[in-house]
Amino acid sequence: EAKSxxxxxxxxxxxxxxxxEPETMEIKSVSEYFTKMHxxxxxxxx
Amino acid sequence: xxxxxxxxxxxxxxPSFHVRYRMEVSCLELALEGERLCKVGDYRAGVSxxxxxxxxxxxDLQVLSAIYSQLGNAYFHLHDYAKALEFHRHDLTLxxxxxxxxxxxKASGNLGNTLKVLGRFDxxxxxxxxxLDIARDINDKVGQARALYNFGNVYHAKxxxxxxxxxxxxxxxxxxxxxxxxxxxxxEANLAIVxxxxxxxxxxxxxGNLGNTHYLLGNFRKAVASHEQRLLIxxxxxxxxxxxxxxxxxxNAYIFLGEFEIAAExxxxxxxxxxxxxxxAVEAQACYSLGNTYTLLQDYERAIDYxxxxxxxxxxxxxxxxxxxxxxxxxxxxTALGNHDQAMHFAEKHLEICRETGDRxxxxxxxx
Numbered sequence: 304e305a306k307s308x309x310x311x312x313x314x315x316x317x318x319x320x321x322x323x324e325p326e327t328m329e330i331k332s333v334s335e336y337f338t339k340m341h342x343x344x345x346x347x348x349x
Numbered sequence: 350x351x352x353x354x355x356x357x358x359x360x361x362x363x364p365s366f367h368v369r370y371r372m373e374v375s376c377l378e379l380a381l382e383g384e385r386l387c388k389v390g391d392y393r394a395g396v397s398x399x400x401x402x403x404x405x406x407x408x409d410l411q412v413l414s415a416i417y418s419q420l421g422n423a424y425f426h427l428h429d430y431a432k433a434l435e436f437h438r439h440d441l442t443l444x445x446x447x448x449x450x451x452x453x454x455k456a457s458g459n460l461g462n463t464l465k466v467l468g469r470f471d472x473x474x475x476x477x478x479x480x481l482d483i484a485r486d487i488n489d490k491v492g493q494a495r496a497l498y499n500f501g502n503v504y505h506a507k508x509x510x511x512x513x514x515x516x517x518x519x520x521x522x523x524x525x526x527x528x529x530x531x532x533x534x535x536x537e538a539n540l541a542i543v544x545x546x547x548x549x550x551x552x553x554x555x556x557g558n559l560g561n562t563h564y565l566l567g568n569f570r571k572a573v574a575s576h577e578q579r580l581l582i583x584x585x586x587x588x589x590x591x592x593x594x595x596x597x598x599x600x601n602a603y604i605f606l607g608e609f610e611i612a613a614e615x616x617x618x619x620x621x622x623x624x625x626x627x628x629x630a631v632e633a634q635a636c637y638s639l640g641n642t643y644t645l646l647q648d649y650e651r652a653i654d655y656x657x658x659x660x661x662x663x664x665x666x667x668x669x670x671x672x673x674x675x676x677x678x679x680x681x682x683x684t685a686l687g688n689h690d691q692a693m694h695f696a697e698k699h700l701e702i703c704r705e706t707g708d709r710x711x712x713x714x715x716x717x
Contacts, residue, residue, distance in 0.1 A: 319509075320505075320509055320518075320561050320564060320565045321560065321561035321564050321565075321597075321598040321601055322557075322561075322594045322597060322598060323502075323505075323557070323558055323561060324553070324554040324555075324557040324558050324579075324591075324594075325554070326462045326465075326466075326499070326502060327458075327462075327495055327498060327499070327551075327554070328422045328425060328458075328459055328462060329418070329454075329455035329456075329458045329459050329495070330418075330419075330422070330455075331414060331415040331418040331419065331440075331452065331455060332384060332415060332419075333377065333380045333381055333384055333412055333415045333416070333419075334381055334384060336411055336412065336415060337377075
């Protein structure tokens with residue numbers, strides 16, 4: 304019975320598969336790169 | 350150095366050290382400003398600064414890679430996927446040239462996401478595989494998890510791109526089901542890692558997309574279970590957008606389970622959150638879903654109430670197609686109640702909108 308109701312409902316509801324979560328893009332940060340370089344040179348001096 | 354002690358170039362056409370130094374500093378300053386702007390969401394301005402940084406130039410290839418990568422991401426957020434592709438490709442080539450394995454993994458991941466949006470799924474899979482392979486080689490669990498999530502997204506998108514509108518969830522062609530099952534496997538593999546890492550935000554994202562995958566596979570109970578987890582995590586973070594998405598997706602799953610009262614409760618929460626978030630388009634969608642749900646419950650008075658709310662917002666937003674849908678639904682609901690004058694009014698409005706928007710099938714239906 305639930306299935307037959309679902310048949311009717313699919314005709315009303317356009318099923319686009321639901322709202323997706325966002326993609327995860329990888330980040331390359333200029334500021335982080337320079338922070339690491341700076342830390343690296345400080346550590347090597349010590 | 351000449352006998353007077355001043356710095357001169359060895360050759361007249363080569364920039365001197367201090368000129369090159371100034372250029373490097375300028376490039377860096379421009380890039381840092383671009384980064385700051387993108388961080389606050391001003392991608393258009395960020396792009397300008399990054400493009401200017403490239404014009405100035407740098408000899409530091411790690412900096413150049415970061416600029417290419419961030420340009421790619423900025424264009425991605427601006428929905429200019431052709432440009433995003435161009436810059437992520439530049440970044441990938443550069444990372445391979447300088448032997449930056451971690452950088453190559455990241456560039457592959459970003460390129461894969463971009464190719465996915467462009468519908469180039471087979472190429473996207475290759476990129477995801479490269480991302481995953483490198484992450485495994487360097488024992489980067491976080492990277493592996495992210496690659497698996499991207500893989501899931503690619504197969505989910507591939508499945509959706511093939512399925513045709515006449516079929517219901519669970520009844521799609523075999524190649525669609527195969528793609529969706531693969532998506533589910535990748536999401537599960539991702540979940541295993543992100544649970545081990547204790548990354549709740551990542552778990553939330555994966556549960557949401559896994560829920561949508563189960564929904565399309567016709568596994569509505571599993572869809573509900575996944576979306577409930579997504580909802581829980583959204584509440585943990587106070588992420589109301591994610592909470593709103595989860596309630597909406599739960600509503601959809603309960604419709605296909607035939608549990609319309611429960612679906613209505615979830616759609617009401619969706620509506621409440623949409624209003625709090627001041628997102629009128631989403632508010633309209635929630636009203637439409639509630640109108641349809643009450644139609645299924647044969648509570649036509651409530652259905653009309655929500656379809657009218659949907660109609661008003663559609664008019665405010667100049668959404669003629671939404672207006673057409675609302676009029677169609679209102680016409681049907683009034684017919685069910687025996688309100689023939691009102692039914693005729695909305696049927697005529699629906700027909701008028703179908704003609705205006707060139708909706709031939711809608712027009713034919715309206716004439717019937």
